[in-house]
């Protein structure tokens with residue numbers, strides 16, 4: 001029962017076709033013939049602070065996504081995170097991986113899993129993805145004994161990576177605030193204490209990529225996501241009724257605006273709608289680091305952005321309620337955010 005719920009276990013026998021619970025309805029299937037269109041999102045050099053603020057503002061307005069380079073996170077740490085992820089998914093026997101199984105009945109629980117959404121068995125199409133979720137911040141949630149023990153530097157690297165990503169997220173939230181002429185601390189103050197989760201996603205080769213998705217269409221529910229991926233490619237962004245592929249750029253970090261930042265910026269900046277497609281030949285790995293409010297935080301459009309002529313575009317929401325609804329109803333693009341529109 002546990003093993004059958006991991007994509008790795010499904011692929012073991014070298015199936016020529018995907019089991020029916022992974023087959024997407026026709027309207028959600030990827031058009032892989034047109035998957036070559038690259039999303040022309042900007043690559044922003046964070047060492048050039050004069051131009052970075054303006055470029056980031058423009059990217060948040062137009063795409064909700066951009067790459068950063070010269071970001072200050074040591075390159076060896078990016079490489080090591082990816083190799084640790086691959087080593088867990090590819091070298092660790094399934095029985096051992098299952099010792100870290102997440103609790104599939106509670107949302108975003110830590111550990112090794114495959115099902116993103118809660119809900120009755122059989123009523124959702126499954127993603128062609130296995131993952132490992134780490135709770136890394138605040139420190140009171142961080143317990144490295146829940147994480148893999150091998151390779152021997154696994155736990156230490158994940159801790160270091162989380163700390164570096166938090167610094168970068170704070171810097172970016174400051175620049176994003178300034179790009180709207182808000183005080184640098186505005187968005188971070190609206191978010192409150194940062195809750196950070198690191199999810200390594202592993203997409204095994206899929207015998208019928210045209211029928212499946214590695215990860216269904218969604219926008220991330222928190223404030224800011226920092227993502228690295230290997231050179232396989234498969235992440236797509238939805239823009240103007242089209243799915244465009246985000247080209248992997250070695251050692252760049254992809255920044256994705258998430259839903260709470262869209263609310264706080266009163267919709268001036270849009271959260272990025274994205275999904276992952278699979279491919280027949282190569283396994284793919286990505287590492288997403290989510291920066292979210294606490295479950296009790298109340299999120300609303302920043303008061304500086306509301307005035308006589310500008311009404312709040314979103315209703316206030318308690319973040320924990322947003323999360324519960326997201327996991328029980330499913331994202332279906334951005335419907336949870338749309339439900340808060342005034």
Ligand SMILES: O=C(O)CCC(=O)C(=O)O
Nearest residue numbers: 199201229235276286288
């Ligand atoms: O694998 C990817 O590139 C996307 C991962 C993602 O969107 C997520 O974990 O929320």
Ligand SMILES: [Fe+2]
Nearest residue numbers: 218219220274
């Ligand atoms: Fe995502």
